[in-house]
Amino acid sequence: MNITETSNGGVAVVALEGRLDMLSAPEFRNNRSIIDPEKTVVLDLEKLDFLDTSGLGAIVGASRQKQNLACGIVLSCMNDKVRRVFEITKVQTLFHIFDDTAAAIDFATNRQSAST
Amino acid sequence: MSSIITLTLPGEIMFVRFASQTAASLARLLTDENPPASDGAQFVHDFELAVSEAFTNSVKYTGEHDALQMLTLTFEFQPRQLTVSVRDANPPFSIDRPAPDIEKGQIGGWGLMLISKVMDSVTYRRDGGSNILSMSKAI
Numbered sequence: 001m002n003i004t005e006t007s008n009g010g011v012a013v014v015a016l017e018g019r020l021d022m023l024s025a026p027e028f029r030n031n032r033s034i035i036d037p038e039k040t041v042v043l044d045l046e047k048l049d050f051l052d053t054s055g056l057g058a059i060v061g062a063s064r065q066k067q068n069l070a071c072g073i074v075l076s077c078m079n080d081k082v083r084r085v086f087e088i089t090k091v092q093t094l095f096h097i098f099d100d101t102a103a104a105i106d107f108a109t110n111r112q113s114a115s116t
Numbered sequence: 117m118s119s120i121i122t123l124t125l126p127g128e129i130m131f132v133r134f135a136s137q138t139a140a141s142l143a144r145l146l147t148d149e150n151p152p153a154s155d156g157a158q159f160v161h162d163f164e165l166a167v168s169e170a171f172t173n174s175v176k177y178t179g180e181h182d183a184l185q186m187l188t189l190t191f192e193f194q195p196r197q198l199t200v201s202v203r204d205a206n207p208p209f210s211i212d213r214p215a216p217d218i219e220k221g222q223i224g225g226w227g228l229m230l231i232s233k234v235m236d237s238v239t240y241r242r243d244g245g246s247n248i249l250s251m252s253k254a255i
Binding site (some may be wrong): 019021022023050052054056057060064070083084085086089090091093094 | 125129130132133136159161165168172174218219223224226227228229233234
């Protein structure tokens with residue numbers, strides 16, 4: 001799995017590419033923005049080809065680590081394969097989800113600003 | 117007439133992808149030969165997902181009980197159906213347990229639920245000291 005990280009103001013945009021499963025979940029969990037409980041993250045899933053429930057658990061776990069933030073992890077650009085896993089498990093109810101990353105960044109930035 | 121392929125792999129994390137991507141390749145071969153009425157890419161992805169979940173579960177429990185266990189995957193090809201069985205020597209389990217209710221804060225334990233949703237049939241049996249989880253999907 002490739003992880004690309006960019007900063008957009010106080011929000012980190014973490015883009016995942018490839019497979020998020022039991023094998024790659026530790027790499028995701030240890031990403032510096034993911035592991036930082038004070039960092040708001042937009043998670044771009046457009047190029048994530050494969051997600052199973054080990055990967056899903058890693059995303060939910062990361063979100064819980066950021067539960068003290070007004071906005072911990074926001075999801076963007078889910079493709080159909082990834083969306084299906086979120087919907088079957090009903091995990092999509094735990095997240096704010098946007099079709100494009102710019103809208104997700106705006107939302108996260110506004111939530112951050114409103115809480116300070 | 118059916119054809120059977122058997123694959124034996126160490127029950128270790130690093131082989132999860134080997135198992136799931138082999139499943140995807142075999143499913144792709146079958147759908148290339150017998151184009152499905154619905155979405156062939158969805159068929160392949162569902163099969164890959166189900167094997168990833170089943171193999172991952174076996175590896176997780178293998179780690180707790182037997183670090184050296186080998187896991188066996190059996191793929192059975194029929195003209196309009198593909199079945200995969202995952203055999204391990206872990207303690208018995210039930211596939212009838214209730215799905216986690218996220219509205220009640222129950223997080224995790226999604227693997228079997230996901231398998232049951234993406235496959236057409238899922239059966240479990242205990243054979244001697246082994247678990248055999250069989251998952252079928254029609255084309």
